[in-house]
Amino acid sequence: MNDVLTPFLSATIRTATPLVLAALGEVLVERAGLINLGLEGAILAGAFGSLVGATAGGLVAGYLGAICGGVIVAAIFAVFVVWLKADQIITGTAITLLSAGATGTLYRAWYGASGAALRTPTSTPIAIPGLVHLPVIGPALFAQPLLTYVAYLLVPSLAWWLARTHTGLALRATGERPDAAETAGIRVVRVRIAAVLAGGVLGGLAGGTLVLAQAGTFAEGMSAGRGFIAVSIVVLGRWNPLGVAVASLVFGAASALQFAFQAMGWRAPYQLFLVMPYLLTLAGLAGVVGRARPPQSLGKPL
């Protein structure tokens, strides 16, 4: 059983990592009152940035490149939405298309049209001494790449920060009642810009994990809707870091089922597995939305 369960759990964590990183970033953005559909573009730009960084200067440069990619995309979103007060949904969609076009163009220009088996250095799993020897879950949960541990730490710390600190309260106030927040002396515009940029950092890192901890290479459009799924995960997790972590794990598990089924020799059209995350999103949203309460000023311009 362990030779099925441990790989299944391990694959669950692996596929959930980029989702939880991106969704935590989007929690910050939405708690500040904005919806950033450009998250998909930030993930893609992060993936491409990590390729550029990693091929030029190794793993650390790869993660820095991922952050840069995500932040650039997020900054464009911030300029249009916070400063120009453009429509958030359309801007987010346009930015995703922009990121897809720009990364595709630069990828072909810099690395050749064929994309000949370009390999980046990958971050190897780090075993946590002691914990890794736990039965079944040890090798699955505690032999993961660095960013997975970052995600483990981010979930409780963001939950604590949002609920228990003054700055966390300022962020939430900005998303609930920006006018009241402004009156209380909170710089609403700055908070929103900071939230969008932080979301860009995490979105970029999510893209970075796709390249540096999973694929070991870049492919055009490799984000494959993860940003949109992450936006849904925020709703499913009810705008709360802990809920988001649980929802990401459910998605990770659904994707990991594919490997488990293959290991057990169960055959089905592979497209069925590919559409699973999208169908799961729709089913999950249908079940949850009515009962979840979004931040009051979500999506409304200042």
Place this chain on the structure above:
Amino acid sequence: MIASFTSSRGRSAWVVLLAFGILAIAIGAMLFLGGYSPQAAATALWHGSLGSWYSITSATLVRAVPLMLTGCAVAVAFRGGVFNIGAEGQLLVGAAAAAATALSLPSGGAFTICVALVAGALAGGAWAAIAALLRARFGVLEVISTIMLNFVALHGVSYLVRGSLQEPTRIYPQSSTIADALQLPRFPGAGRLHVGLILALILLAACGWIFRFTASGFRLQSVGQSPSAAATAGLVDIRSVTVMAFLSSGALAGLAGAVEVLGVTYALYENISPGYGYTAIAVALLADLDPWRIVASATLFGALEAGGAAMQRDANIPSSFVSMIEALLLLAVVGTQTVRRRSRIDGIAESDGAVTAT
């Protein structure tokens, strides 16, 4: 929120000029970063799009047809307050349904072509109905659900062209070719340009007329601009108007897919649409959701798409470069729309102030 897209008066020229200046700089910067020659790019763009009668008809207008139909689909939805980002998926489902119908019907002729077109429109409408149901029944935002359905449609087509619709030799992931008698006729002397153009123009004209002169068009737009006001004014069933907006939008996008299969590709395969459904958002917004101006903006974007293909062929510039330009155009439009609207509101406020002062 939606109302902002239809307000077009009082656009301050300098904002638009500034936006397009930034746009030009961004495009130049990308060409420089990619190491491409701007001159070669411009030459290829011109020759591929508007440089000859052949490129105008067979490249630009052929690509403008699906953009007119999907652009119209987006305009109907947005005017009705429905954020349908799913035209791409609805187009794919429509293409699949039309291909399946055309391949299974025994005889050709105008009637059978119509059946295939209707099948495409119905399938597109049905695909949009899923998002409509999710919103009406469960309150799921259509922005997310339609994007999810795009991915499902894409993988669905991928499954069909490797399964029940695959060509008999089972080598290529595509359907058999649709019989000559079921293909949309072409205009004599106009290369690959097919009668789908007429269909698109008729539908755009019909939508323009409906928006302007009919009660259902008025209901659609009043719900789109302010559902609460429409409900207070009475006689408007918001839910049914919204569902109708979803269905007609999906049907138009599905029809675009059917027209593409019967008029251009003659077979179903995965990459049948180079993102027409997403480009349609830019087409519709650049036209301020006005059907007549969609004819012009769809032609502009058709020229861009056609020029992009030529840039890839002649100047070795990847086709994604053009998707980037299209996204920048869309950003320029949404970015300036708010500024333009704000200057309009300021203008109204000033003139109101003048009236009260006197």
